[in-house]
Amino acid sequence: MTSTEPLLDVRDLSVTFTRKGGPTVRAVDGVSFTVRPGETVSLVGESGSGKSVTSLAVMGLLPRRGVQVGGQVLFDGDDLLTLPRDRLRDIRGRDIAMVFQDPMSSLNPVVPIGVQVTEVLERHQDLHGEKARAAAADLLARVGIPDPTRRLKEYPHQLSGGMRQRALIAMALACQPRLLIADEPTTALDVTIQAQIIELLKELVQDTGAALVLITHDLGIVAGLCDTVHVMYSGRVVESAGRRELFARPRHPYTGGLLGSVPRLDAPRGAPLHPIPGSPTDVLRWDRGCAFAPRCQNRVDACTEGPPPLESYAGRSLRCLNPLTESEEVSA
Amino acid sequence: MSDDDVLLSVRGLEVHFPIRSGILIERQIGSVKAVDGVDLDIPRGATVGLVGESGCGKSTLGRAILRLVEPTAGTVTFDGTDLHNLAGEDLRRMRRQLQMVFQDPMASLNPRQNVQSVLSEPLRAHGIGGDHAARVRELLDVVGLPASAANRYPHEFSGGQRQRIGIARAIALEPQLIVADEPVSALDVSIQAQVVNLLEELQDRLGLTYLVIAHDLAVVRHIADVVAVMYLGGLVEQAPSDDLYATPLHPYTKALMSAVPIPDPEVEDTRQRILLQGDLPSPADPPAGCRFHTRCPFRQPTRCADERPALRTVPGHPEAHTVACHWAEEIEAGRIRPDAAAVVAPNPQHASDPAA
Ligand SMILES: Nc1ncnc2c1ncn2[C@@H]1O[C@H](COP(=O)(O)OP(=O)(O)OP(=O)(O)O)[C@@H](O)[C@H]1O
Ligand SMILES: Nc1ncnc2c1ncn2[C@@H]1O[C@H](COP(=O)(O)OP(=O)(O)O)[C@@H](O)[C@H]1O
Ligand code: SF4
Ligand code: SF4
Ligand SMILES: [Mg+2]
Numbered sequence: 001m002t003s004t005e006p007l008l009d010v011r012d013l014s015v016t017f018t019r020k021g022g023p024t025v026r027a028v029d030g031v032s033f034t035v036r037p038g039e040t041v042s043l044v045g046e047s048g049s050g051k052s053v054t055s056l057a058v059m060g061l062l063p064r065r066g067v068q069v070g071g072q073v074l075f076d077g078d079d080l081l082t083l084p085r086d087r088l089r090d091i092r093g094r095d096i097a098m099v100f101q102d103p104m105s106s107l108n109p110v111v112p113i114g115v116q117v118t119e120v121l122e123r124h125q126d127l128h129g130e131k132a133r134a135a136a137a138d139l140l141a142r143v144g145i146p147d148p149t150r151r152l153k154e155y156p157h158q159l160s161g162g163m164r165q166r167a168l169i170a171m172a173l174a175c176q177p178r179l180l181i182a183d184e185p186t187t188a189l190d191v192t193i194q195a196q197i198i199e200l201l202k203e204l205v206q207d208t209g210a211a212l213v214l215i216t217h218d219l220g221i222v223a224g225l226c227d228t229v230h231v232m233y234s235g236r237v238v239e240s241a242g243r244r245e246l247f248a249r250p251r252h253p254y255t256g257g258l259l260g261s262v263p264r265l266d267a268p269r270g271a272p273l274h275p276i277p278g279s280p281t282d283v284l285r286w287d288r289g290c291a292f293a294p295r296c297q298n299r300v301d302a303c304t305e306g307p308p309p310l311e312s313y314a315g316r317s318l319r320c321l322n323p324l325t326e327s328e329e330v331s332a
Numbered sequence: 333m334s335d336d337d338v339l340l341s342v343r344g345l346e347v348h349f350p351i352r353s354g355i356l357i358e359r360q361i362g363s364v365k366a367v368d369g370v371d372l373d374i375p376r377g378a379t380v381g382l383v384g385e386s387g388c389g390k391s392t393l394g395r396a397i398l399r400l401v402e403p404t405a406g407t408v409t410f411d412g413t414d415l416h417n418l419a420g421e422d423l424r425r426m427r428r429q430l431q432m433v434f435q436d437p438m439a440s441l442n443p444r445q446n447v448q449s450v451l452s453e454p455l456r457a458h459g460i461g462g463d464h465a466a467r468v469r470e471l472l473d474v475v476g477l478p479a480s481a482a483n484r485y486p487h488e489f490s491g492g493q494r495q496r497i498g499i500a501r502a503i504a505l506e507p508q509l510i511v512a513d514e515p516v517s518a519l520d521v522s523i524q525a526q527v528v529n530l531l532e533e534l535q536d537r538l539g540l541t542y543l544v545i546a547h548d549l550a551v552v553r554h555i556a557d558v559v560a561v562m563y564l565g566g567l568v569e570q571a572p573s574d575d576l577y578a579t580p581l582h583p584y585t586k587a588l589m590s591a592v593p594i595p596d597p598e599v600e601d602t603r604q605r606i607l608l609q610g611d612l613p614s615p616a617d618p619p620a621g622c623r624f625h626t627r628c629p630f631r632q633p634t635r636c637a638d639e640r641p642a643l644r645t646v647p648g649h650p651e652a653h654t655v656a657c658h659w660a661e662e663i664e665a666g667r668i669r670p671d672a673a674a675v676v677a678p679n680p681q682h683a684s685d686p687a688a
């Protein structure tokens with residue numbers, strides 16, 4: 001299903017925001033992961049954990065001022081962080097596409113949908129005129145937009161949120177990207193529409209062998225769609241594993257806490273929820289210890305004496321000094 | 333169910349918003365039928381969950397129950413009193429019994445009011461005497477906030493803490509019924525569970541009755557005794573939670589439930605999904621007949637497009653389980669099957685690949 005050479009190889013990525021007079025915020029702090037063709041990799045975590053900043057850094061979409069980016073983002077061997085702007089723009093248009101939570105932000109509000117989709121087709125597939133228009137209608141139909149010929153003439157505000165998201169995915173399909181980065185692509189949508197979009201993403205990966213990076217806070221989506229999962233907390237990856245291993249045996253107390261917090265549709269009524277105490281804003285700075293320590297029920301003294309290292313074993317990476325054991329996982 | 337056990341009863345409720353056009357002389361050119369004929373009973377001490385897609389009319393129904401929006405037709409009876417007939421002092425006294433918790437706690441709190449003032453305001457408004465500071469400390473304690481929170485302002489709290497303040501405000505007047513509109517959907521996963529647990533604990537302690545509006549079926553599954561499913565202004569199915577989740581009878585309920593992802597790869601890989609086509613039609617121009625027929629994968633050539641089904645019981649299911657579908661029996665028996673194009677088989681790639 002997947003070849004062994006990574007298409008995207010993110011190494012030790014860090015992003016620091018500095019504001020005049022304000023504190024320095026290290027939003028992403030030494031994040032590494034790889035994505036192979038045909039593979040779906042997911043970044044999960046709560047708000048503020050650094051998922052979006054990671055994806056923007058990979059795409060080179062962060063503002064230049066007040067932002068320092070460190071590490072490497074290797075795409076097919078080229079470091080996107082040091083590539084000249086025009087080469088980066090080429091790759092971004094041709095090989096990498098991105099879908100955001102708010103599709104409105106990526107669509108031009110004053111240009112009809114049809115023109116926006118045909119533009120992409122003209123640029124990437126060298127189709128023109130009537131041919132491009134027919135191909136655009138085809139694409140809209142493929143992503144499940146009813147009455148595509150009429151929709152092509154409409155402006156983004158005339159479409160519902162779900163339809164706008166599908167139009168955006170249609171444009172992503174038009175580029176035939178090798179890598180698609182989707183940041184909370186269904187968070188603003190209803191579950192019935194979400195299910196349609198998830199199916200589309202699955203098809204894209206299966207039919208074209210594209211690699212997919214999916215950013216979400218929804219563990220249910222991860223469970224059904226991803227091959228590899230990276231759990232982020234406060235700017236760092238705290239646990240990575242294949243989705244089956246991760247869900248069957250969460251080792252990091254934060255991963256276990258997340259799984260214990262989500263109600264399940266198939267759980268018996270009254271099955272207790274086990275929330276994580278405190279809030280994601282109660283964090284320790286990583287240089288002083290484990291950021292999760294203020295909320296962690298497994299905390300030991302060493303946790304607040306220095307940053308726990310990310311250790312890899314048996315296909316899993318874990319950043320924790322006192323991980324969950326088999327018996328604790330059950331209660332988590 | 334005897335009338336005594338029903339705290340709130342809604343009959344034939346309609347809320348239509350006029351659509352106007354014209355600049356100088358406004359003309360009404362149509363109406364948005366946000367709520368269009370709803371019957372609902374909320375048993376005393378129970379939690380009723382109201383689910384459905386965005387725009388289907390859940391919030392409007394909740395607001396009409398509290399008379400925050402005037403119904404176009406129908407009645408809302410609270411504890412034996414028709415709310416529509418109340419005015420002035422009587423209405424104000426009744427309002428104490430009915431409170432609301434909102435989705436976005438920040439938007440519902442005044443940023444320049446500290447928590448002490450937020451929580452004592454309902455006490456002042458209803459002319460309740462006594463030691464307000466002591467009552468505020470007690471309220472904060474009940475929702476799990478420190479007494480020191482009283483002197484702080486909304487922006488100094490996290491989302492979950494702000495929702496606790498919203499809940500404290502709602503219970504300040506010791507109401508009987510709380511309408512909670514998406515109380516946890518703006519919160520992070522780990523915080524959602526805290527607030528869900530708090531709502532349940534308060535119900536046990538204070539004997540509250542809840543109407544919980546949520547688009548997240550798993551949250552509703554967890555919290556509700558009775559679940560009502562809404563589609564385009566009307567209820568399509570209503571049942572005790574266990575019955576609804578074990579045997580959903582309405583095609584829309586089936587599709588909705590099959591669309592909810594479950595955080596368990598084993599389950600996800602072996603599930604069959606029913607995918608709906610397209611979006612919710614406009615409530616300004618709802619389809620004739622069964623409102624769901626334009627998207628229903630079980631649609632039949634007769635009745636569906638021209639006869640609006642009413643909620644009814646189905647043999648073999650409890651009296652309290654009602655469904656608005658002409659073909660519920662045939663669908664349950666498997667004699668009517670969904671359109672093959674709408675059915676998504678279990679994920680073939682993952683299911684056949686144990687190493688994945
Ligand atoms: N004041 C109003 N004027 C006109 N139309 C309205 C008004 N309030 C609501 N509507 C419309 O009524 C319908 C139902 O709205 P409502 O807010 O109840 O939906 P909902 O189920 O709560 O959706 P969401 O989950 O998005 O909040 C929608 O089509 C909405 O646009
Ligand atoms: N432009 C910015 N300036 C300063 N801080 C920022 C900026 N963008 C994001 N951050 C901070 O970076 C952290 C991670 O943000 P983000 O990646 O958006 O989180 P999420 O996981 O919700 O996508 C947060 O603490 C956020 O406040
Ligand atoms: S390192 Fe310590 S504080 Fe951090 S998650 Fe592990 S046990 Fe908890
Ligand atoms: S009445 Fe017809 S269209 Fe409506 S839900 Fe039943 S089968 Fe579907
Ligand atoms: Mg984000």
Ligand SMILES: [Mg+2]
Binds near residue numbers: 390391513
């Ligand atoms: Mg609403």
